[in-house]
Amino acid sequence: MQVREMMSSPAITIAPVASVQEIARIMRQEQISGLPVVDGAGRLQGLVTELDLISRSAPVHQPTYFAFLSSIIPLRPGEYREYRERLQQALATNAEELMGVDDLDTVQIGPDAEIDEVMERMLDPEITLLVVVEDNEVVGVVTRTDMVRVIEKLELELIKREE
Numbered sequence: 001m002q003v004r005e006m007m008s009s010p011a012i013t014i015a016p017v018a019s020v021q022e023i024a025r026i027m028r029q030e031q032i033s034g035l036p037v038v039d040g041a042g043r044l045q046g047l048v049t050e051l052d053l054i055s056r057s058a059p060v061h062q063p064t065y066f067a068f069l070s071s072i073i074p075l076r077p078g079e080y081r082e083y084r085e086r087l088q089q090a091l092a093t094n095a096e097e098l099m100g101v102d103d104l105d106t107v108q109i110g111p112d113a114e115i116d117e118v119m120e121r122m123l124d125p126e127i128t129l130l131v132v133v134e135d136n137e138v139v140g141v142v143t144r145t146d147m148v149r150v151i152e153k154l155e156l157e158l159i160k161r162e163e
Contacts, residue, residue, distance in 0.1 A: 003118060004111035006150050007132045009140030013038045016045055016096035020056065023048055023095060033128040033143065037095045042137040046099030047107055049128060056089050056098060108133050109142065115150065118142055 013036045014023060023035060027050060034049040062083060067073075092098035109118065109130045121127055122144060132140040 001115045001150065002111065003109055003113045003115075003130075003132055003142055004140075006115065006118075006146050007111065007140035007142045008146055009132070011036055011131070011138050011141045013042075013138055014048070014095050015039075016094065016099075018095040020053070020093060020095075020098060023098070024053055027053070034141075035095075036131045036138050036141065037099045038138050044104060044108065044131055044133055044138050046095070046104065047129075047131065048095050048099045051126070052089070052098050052100060056092055107131050110134065111139060118147065122147055 012026065012030055012032060014026065016037055016039070018037075026035060027033070034047055036044055037046040037048060039045055089098065106121070106124075107127060107130055109121070109132055111132050111134050118130060121130060129141050129143045131138055132142060
């Protein structure tokens with residue numbers, strides 16, 4: 001089975017200028033876990049997930065600093081980098097500022113990909129949806145709910161074969 005046979009299409013998408021309030025409203029109304037962010041031509045720019053929204057609203061903890069000769073030095077550089085990233089996320093006002101773009105290759109899939117590839121990627125707990133891209137344009141999404149629907153269908157077919 002290919003992705004095009006199981007994807008939800010057309011995908012519900014948002015523009016980079018969509019406000020955080022609008023993102024939350026759409027996710028709640030449509031009962032979805034993420035929204036592809038697309039430009040005017042329908043090209044994928046990023047992805048905003050419910051985890052991004054939750055992280056934005058979670059408290060930001062300052063790293064531990066060490067004062068030395070009128071300088072403030074973070075004790076753990078990794079902790080400081082994480083603090084800066086979390087602070088940027090907490091200050092985000094729109095999709096462009098909130099979206100994840102580092103791992104776009106991880107969340108993109110083509111419509112001709114097989115179900116096995118989808119299942120393999122969905123094993124990652126952080127991936128709740130895959131964005132289906134064809135000719136550089138978002139044409140749909142595959143969610144965990146779509147996968148459960150396919151599994152249910154396959155299980156019913158197995159039961160029918162056994163009978």
